[in-house]
Amino acid sequence: xxxxxxxxSRAVKQMLMMLADSVMLGLALWLSxxxxxxxxxxxxxxxxxxxxxxxxxxxxxxxRIGLYRAILLYxxxxxxxxxxxxVTISTxxxxxxxxxxxxxxxxxxxxxxxxxxxxxxxxxGSRFVAKVALLNLIQNFRPKEPVIIYGAGSSGMQLVxxxxxxxxxxxxxxxxxxxxxxxxxxxxxRVYSPGAxxxxxxxxxxxxxxxxxxxxxxxERKEILNRLEHLPVHVKTVPDxxxxxxxxxxxxxxxxxxxxxxLGRDIVPPNPKLLGACITGCSxxxxxxxxxxxxxxxxxxxxxxxxxxxxxxxxxxGLYTVENELLERxxxxxxxxxxxxxxxxxxxxxxxxxxVMKRFGVExxxxxxxxxxxxxxxxxxxxxxxxxxFGTLVSAQAxxxxxxxxxxxxxxxxxxxxxxxxxxxxxxxxxxxxxxxxNRSRTRFSMVRFGNVLGSSGSVVPLFRRQISxxxxxxxxxxxxxxxxxxxxxxxxxxxxAGSMATGGEVFxxxxxxxxxxxDLAKKMxxxxxxxxxxxxxxxxxxxxxxxxxxxxxxxxxxxxIGESVTGTQHPKxxxxxxxxxxxxxxxxxxxxxxxxxxxxxxxxxxxxxxxxVDGFEPKEGASDPLWEAVTDSEAAxxxxxxxxxxxxxxxxx
Numbered sequence: 001x002x003x004x005x006x007x008x009s010r011a012v013k014q015m016l017m018m019l020a021d022s023v024m025l026g027l028a029l030w031l032s033x034x035x036x037x038x039x040x041x042x043x044x045x046x047x048x049x050x051x052x053x054x055x056x057x058x059x060x061x062x063x064r065i066g067l068y069r070a071i072l073l074y075x076x077x078x079x080x081x082x083x084x085x086x087v088t089i090s091t092x093x094x095x096x097x098x099x100x101x102x103x104x105x106x107x108x109x110x111x112x113x114x115x116x117x118x119x120x121x122x123x124x125g126s127r128f129v130a131k132v133a134l135l136n137l138i139q140n141f142r143p144k145e146p147v148i149i150y151g152a153g154s155s156g157m158q159l160v161x162x163x164x165x166x167x168x169x170x171x172x173x174x175x176x177x178x179x180x181x182x183x184x185x186x187x188x189x190r191v192y193s194p195g196a197x198x199x200x201x202x203x204x205x206x207x208x209x210x211x212x213x214x215x216x217x218x219x220e221r222k223e224i225l226n227r228l229e230h231l232p233v234h235v236k237t238v239p240d241x242x243x244x245x246x247x248x249x250x251x252x253x254x255x256x257x258x259x260x261x262x263l264g265r266d267i268v269p270p271n272p273k274l275l276g277a278c279i280t281g282c283s284x285x286x287x288x289x290x291x292x293x294x295x296x297x298x299x300x301x302x303x304x305x306x307x308x309x310x311x312x313x314x315x316x317x318g319l320y321t322v323e324n325e326l327l328e329r330x331x332x333x334x335x336x337x338x339x340x341x342x343x344x345x346x347x348x349x350x351x352x353x354x355x356v357m358k359r360f361g362v363e364x365x366x367x368x369x370x371x372x373x374x375x376x377x378x379x380x381x382x383x384x385x386x387x388x389x390f391g392t393l394v395s396a397q398a399x400x401x402x403x404x405x406x407x408x409x410x411x412x413x414x415x416x417x418x419x420x421x422x423x424x425x426x427x428x429x430x431x432x433x434x435x436x437x438x439n440r441s442r443t444r445f446s447m448v449r450f451g452n453v454l455g456s457s458g459s460v461v462p463l464f465r466r467q468i469s470x471x472x473x474x475x476x477x478x479x480x481x482x483x484x485x486x487x488x489x490x491x492x493x494x495x496x497x498a499g500s501m502a503t504g505g506e507v508f509x510x511x512x513x514x515x516x517x518x519x520d521l522a523k524k525m526x527x528x529x530x531x532x533x534x535x536x537x538x539x540x541x542x543x544x545x546x547x548x549x550x551x552x553x554x555x556x557x558x559x560x561x562i563g564e565s566v567t568g569t570q571h572p573k574x575x576x577x578x579x580x581x582x583x584x585x586x587x588x589x590x591x592x593x594x595x596x597x598x599x600x601x602x603x604x605x606x607x608x609x610x611x612x613x614v615d616g617f618e619p620k621e622g623a624s625d626p627l628w629e630a631v632t633d634s635e636a637a638x639x640x641x642x643x644x645x646x647x648x649x650x651x652x653x654x
Contacts, residue, residue: 014068022059024122025090029055032115054097058090062123065089083124091116144170146204148233150224151212152176152184152191159212159238160187172204194227201233207530211237211257225257225528234530256465257528270493271571276304277500278364278406283308285362287347287395288369290318293410293453295325296492297366302326304496308339310360313369314346347391350398357402364406365399366495367392370426372412375551377422381625382598385606388425389594393432400436400443408499409433411449411507413484417616420554424610424617430507431613435584437505446502448495449577450510451484460518464525472534472543474522477550481519484512498574509566511573519545582613601627 029051062068067082095112145168149156152174163169164187174191176182181191192200200206209228213221214237228235237257278284279301286301288294289311295318301309309326313319323342330336341360345352347369356362370388371377377384392409399407411430414423433445454461460483467474486494491510498508526533526543534541550556566577582590590613597605603625611617 014063017068018059018063020126021062021123022055024126025055025058025119026052028115028118028122029094029111031118032111035114036110051094051097054090054093057093058086061089061093062086080124083127084120087116087120087123090119144168145208146170146172146206147208147210148173148175148197148200148204148206149189149210149212150175150194150228152178152181152186153212153215155214155238156212157186159210160189169208169210172206173200175200175209197228197231201231206233208234208236211235214238225524229524229527232530232532235528271497274497274500274571275300275493279304279306279496282306282363283310283361284364284366285310285312285357285360286366286368287312288367289313289342290315290322291368292488293491294366294368295322296488297368297495298322298326299329300489300492300496301366302329302338306338308341308360310341310343310356310362312343312345312347312356314344316344319344347395348386350394353395353398354401357398357404362399362402362404364408364499365395365404366408366410366499367395368410369395370410372422374414374420374422374554377425378420378551379625381421381603381606382601382627384421384425385594385598385610388422389428389432390598392429393591396433396436396443396445400441404443406499406502407433407443407445408495408502409445409447410495411447413449413451413512415449417618418614419618419620421610421619424614424619427614427617428610431581432587434505434507434579434581435587439584441504444502444504446499446504446506446508448498448508448510450486450491450494451512451515452486453488453491454485460521461525464522465529468526468529468531468543473546474526474543475546475548476519476522477548477554478556479519479547480517481550481554481556482515482517484515486510486512494571494574497571498569501569501571501574501576507577507579508569509575509577511575580615587613601625 065082065086067086091112094115098112144166147163147169149159149171153176156174156176160171160174163171171187171189174181174186174189175194175197176191177194182193184191197209209231211221211224213224216224225235235257284301284306286294286298286309289298290313294313298309298311311319311323311326319342323340326340330338330340343352343356345356347353347367357365369391371380371384377388396407396409409429411426412423414420415427415430416423418424418427430447430449433447436443437445452459464474494510498510501508522545523533526545531542534544566575569576590609594606594609596602597609607619611619
């Protein structure tokens with residue numbers, strides 16, 4: 001049997017409640033007379049009929065104003081107002097009955113205020129008692145997990161109301177920083193200071209703390225999380241204020257802490273003029289639109305109301321998914337007039353890229369399409385060169401031929417003095433665009449360089465969360481490895497604003513603040529998910545951290561600038577870097593060599609070209625490509641010599 005409901009039809013339940021209310025109203029009237037010493041039963045039988053009719057009319061009024069539509073378990077303040085309204089009308093009906101039909105009893109007018117108070121107590125109080133009894137019954141049959149709510153403001157009160165009617169959590173205490181709230185009671189739950197947390201956790205056997213502070217800044221949330229980090233609890237949070245007010249999620253949909261809260265950095269509000277300069281009313285193309293960064297760019301571009309938004313990607317399902325999402329957004333008038341075009345294709349196809357840009361009158365291009373996973377490119381170097389270098393060249397030349405106004409290239413911090421082929425290909429692509437800008441191209445080519453994006457494919461955060469949920473271990477490459485982090489929303493906004501400031505050939509660098517030690521990030525996540533780190537200092541810990549060693553091509557520390565020449569811009573988070581680059585004549589020769597090397601699957605020649613073109617490129621030993629190995633193996637077999645598969649791959653780097 002469902003404990004929330006008695007197994008009767010709704011009509012039967014309403015009839016039973018109406019019968020109970022009529023009895024309570026009659027009892028209230030009798031008590032009103034009795035308290036004044038008047039004899040209720042001395043009233044003539046005919047007059048009694050009028051009082052009975054007034055009683056029935058009162059119950060019908062209750063029905064009409066909706067008192068019986070409220071579900072007992074979920075009755076709240078609004079239902080209380082309905083009870084007050086109904087009892088007041090009932091009192092008026094009885095007073096009118098007495099005035100017209102019992103004129104000799106006018107001296108007993110005090111009966112009716114007393115009746116009003118007693119009826120209010122009976123009708124309202126009975127429902128309150130029944131609700132409390134039903135809640136206790138449910139909790140006894142289905143015990144909830146005790147939780148502490150951090151934040152006794154409006155969100156905390158909404159959360160308590162939602163959880164009390166739910167079946168998962170039982171709020172046992174509020175904790176708040178406000179001294180004016182400490183010691184008070186909210187929804188029957190006492191508010192304590194943060195200093196009492198440890199005792200509360202022990203006394204109530206609490207394993208989870210729910211943060212109900214959606215309006216707090218990331219810096220404020222980080223300060224709170226630092227206090228909670230070493231407590232033996234799993235810290236969760238309610239959705240942010242925008243998601244709750246927009247109706248996307250409910251206040252009781254708690255989830256794990258956002259990584260943005262751990263970083264403690266607030267996003268600088270975007271400049272509306274910079275956001276819309278290259279987008280509003282324009283035809284915009286996003287390559288790599290199905291990726292994490294490309295899709296977020298598309299979301300933000302759509303909200304800026306371009307005339308047309310062209311999505312291009314070779315990943316069919318990803319393109320289908322992002323197109324459907326944008327169509328839904330368009331349906332609710334977020335860029336409602338924008339024409340959406342989804343194109344399947346590869347950026348290495350010159351005919352396709354040129355036709356797309358001319359056919360759709362593209363004015364702004366955001367070139368996101370790239371292979372970006374360092375270990376994957378290290379073992380697929382030839383395809384990485386084809387996509388990251390020649391794909392960028394093809395797209396840029398197509399943009400130039402089609403008369404595109406702005407071409408914004410999404411680069412990476414790994415392009416600075418790279419130790420891997422992915423970074424080297426991105427730096428080579430940067431130089432291509434810088435050289436094309438030197439040729440007085442009508443198209444303004446610019447590059448935006450930033451570090452790791454939280455929530456993008458391959459991010460460490462979802463990996464760590466999954467490993468912790470599975471009981472560990474959490475794998476970190478090196479105890480000293482650090483990375484710059486930025487949210488995908490922040491990165492997309494800054495990319496759009498940086499592109500708007502371009503005059504041609506600039507490398508824009510996003511301010512990523514201080515780099516984060518990955519091992520510190522892992523430890524924080526372990527603690528805030530309610531576990532202890534298991535290491536040489538704590539053998540009784542829950543989750544171990546294991547060091548797997550740096551992956552091929554990976555650096556301990558990433559950089560954002562090649563040189564020291566950097567100037568500010570109109571935006572406080574965007575810097576303009578002045579960096580030396582090769583001329584187009586020099587790059588043209590290297591491109592020819594690179595193209596021949598790719599056709600011949602000559603990894604040795606590719607490596608030599610990239611080392612010549614990219615200042616500071618120092619490839620690590622061990623990187624190879626299965627295609628190169630297959631070719632050299634077959635050549636070795638034909639000549640009777642050992643091939644790379646016999647252990648000679650490392651000779652490429654001697």
